[in-house]
C-alpha cells in the first residue's frame with residue numbers, strides 16, 4: 001500500500017504535470033501554427049477590445065440573453081466552475097502539501113466551506129448528468145464520452161470527500177483521490193475538457209468578428 | 220391577432236432532382252476523396268477547435284427558429300451538426316450517398332446560416348460556418364437542391380442570378396427611367412458614368428420581378444441630388460447564391476466582377492439595394508475569399524444610405540406614414556452589420572407609429588428564407604414556412620398590419636409566412652415608405 005502511495009504521490013504526479021502541461025502545449029501550439037498557415041485571417045480580425053467585451057459578457061453570470069433565459073442552468077454552471085477551480089487551490093490539506101514540498105503556502109478555506117463546495121461540485125455533476133438524460137435536445141447529442149467526462153471530473157471530489165471524512169479506509173481513499181485527480185488533469189488536453197483553454201479563443205474570435213466587423217453584440 | 224393553430228403536417232418526403240440525381244452519381248470512393256480534400260485542404264484549426272470545444276450542452280437550441288417551431292432535437296443547431304459534420308469527421312469521410320443527400324437537405328434547407336446560434340452558444344461556436352462547410356462538401360459532390368443550383372449556374376454564366384441578358388438589363392433600366400420621368404421629367408438613370416460618387420447595384424431578381432424598386436431608387440437619387448451611376452454590363456448584380464451553395468470559386472468571380480466594375484467607374488463607394496444576403500456577400504464573405512479583409516471599395520447598404528441622406532438633410536420628410544408599422548431586423552445587416560439603430564432612426568423619422576417586435580435587433584428571429592433556403596424553390600416551400608411558426612407568432616404579437624423588411628429574401632419569406640398563417644399583414648421596403656413620405660422638390664416635379 002505504502003508503495004502505491006509513494007508512486008502516485010511521486011513519479012505519477014510528475015508524469016501528470018508533464019502530460020498536462022506538455023499535452024496542452026502539444027494541443028495549442030500546432031493549432032496556432034495551423035491557424036497561422038491556413039486561416040491567418042482569423043488572427044487579423046482579432047481585436048483585444050472586442051475579445052474582452054465578449055469574454056466579460058460570458059463570464060459574468062446573467063450577462064447574456066441566453067443565461068437569463070436559463071436561470072437554473074446558469075447558476076449551476078457558474079457555481080460548478082467556481083467551486084471546481086477554487087476548492088482544490090484553497091484547500092488546506094493541499095496547501096500543506098505545497099508547503100511541505102516547495103515551501104509555498106497561501107490562505108486556505110475553512111474546511112467546512114471546502115466541504116460544502118466539494119458537495120456542490122458533485123451535486124452539479126449529478127445535475128448535468130440528469131440534464132443529459134431529461135432534456136431531449138441534450139440527450140440527442142450526448143454520447144457515452146460525455147458521461148465519462150462528468151465522472152472523471154466528479155471522481156477527485158467524491159474520493160476527496162470520502163477521504164476527508166474517513167468513512168471508508170483512509171489510505172485507499174487517499175490513493176484513489178490522488179489517482180483520480182491525476183487522471184482528470186491528464187485528460188484535460190485530450191478530451192472536451194480542453195474547452196477550459198479553447199473557451200477564451202473561440203469567444204475572443206466570435207467577439208472580434210461581431211464587434212469589429214459586424215458592429216453587433218454577441219451576448 | 221393570433222396565429223391560427225396550424226398543426227404541422229406529417230413531413231412528406233420531398234423529391235428534389237438536384238439531390239436525387241446528384242446522389243445517384245456518387246460512390247463511396249468519390250465521397251471519401253472529396254471530403255478528405257476539404258478536410259485537409261480547406262478546413263483547418265477553426266473547425267477542429269469548434270468540434271473539440273462543443274460540450275454538447277444544447278444551450279444553442281433555443282436560438283434557432285427551426286427548433287422553436289418544431290420543438291424536437293434534430294432541429295437544434297447542435298443537432299444539425301451532429302447529423303452532419305460530427306459523422307463526417309468521425310467516419311473520416313466514409314459516408315454513403317444517402318448520407319450526403321440528407322446532409323445537403325439539412326445544411327441547405329434546415330439552416331439559414333443566420334448566426335443567431337453563435338450568440339447563444341457560450342463558446343460562440345459558429346454553427347453557420349459549420350453548415351456552410353457541409354454545403355461546400357455537397358457542392359463539390361454535386362448534390363445541391365436544383366433551384367438554387369440553377370441560380371448558381373446563372374451567376375457563373377451571366378454574372379447575374381436570374382439569367383438576365385445584357386440587352387434585357389439595359390432595357391429594364393430604360394423602361395424604369397421612362398416610368399419615373401412621369402414624376403420627374405429631368406430624371407435619368409446614368410449608365411457607366413465614370414467618376415460618379417456612387418455606383419448603385421441591385422440583385423438579379425430586381426429587374427426580373429421587382430423592377431419598380433429601380434424606379435424608386437432613381438426617384439430617391441434624383442430628389443436627393445446624388446451623383447450616381449449604374450453599370451450597363453456585368454457587375455451590376457451584387458447578389459450571390461454561389462456563396463450559399465458552397466461554390467466559392469463562382470462566388471469569387473462574381474464578386475470580383477462587381478468590385479472591378481466599381482473600380483473601373485472610379486466611384487467613391489458602392490450603394491446597394493435593400494438586400495441582406497448580397498450585403499453579406501460583398502461585406503463579409505466574398506471580399507474575404509478574394510483576399511480583402513474589408514471590401515476594397517466602401518460598400519453601404521441602402522438603409523445606411525437612406526439614414527445618411529436623412530441625417531444630412533438631403534431628403535426631407537413631407538408627411539409621416541400614418542399606419543402603425545413594425546420592423547423586421549434582417550440578420551445579414553443586423554447581426555451582420557449592426558444597422559439596427561440606423562433603421563430605427565429611419566422608421567421614427569418616416570412613420571408616426573412604430574411598434575417593436577420581440578425579440579428584436581441582434582436577437583431577432585430569421586425569416587427562414589435566408590441563407591439560400593427560399594432559393595431552394597417550391598419543393599421546399601411548405602417545409603420552410605412550417606419551420607417558422609415562431610416568426611408567425613412574433614409578427615402576430617405586434618398587432619399591426621405593416622411590416623418593414625429591408626431585405627429581399629426576408630420579404631419573400633415573410634410574405635409566405637403571412638399568407639400561410641393568415642396574418643393579414645403586408646411587407647414593405649424602406650424605399651416604399653420613403654416614396655410615400657419624402658418630399659420631392661418642386662423644381663423637379665412634372
Ligand code: SF4
Pocket residue numbers: 282283284285295296299329330331332333334335336337346347350585
Ligand atoms: S438557422 Fe440560424 S440559428 Fe438555426 S442553426 Fe442555422 S444559423 Fe443557427
Ligand code: SF4
Pocket residue numbers: 272273274275276277278279280296297339340341342343344
Ligand atoms: S451551445 Fe455551443 S457548446 Fe453547447 S451544444 Fe451548442 S454549439 Fe455545442
Ligand code: SF4
Pocket residue numbers: 331332333495496548549550551552584585586587588589590626627628629632
Ligand atoms: S432573409 Fe432576412 S431574416 Fe432571413 S437570413 Fe436573410 S437577412 Fe436574415
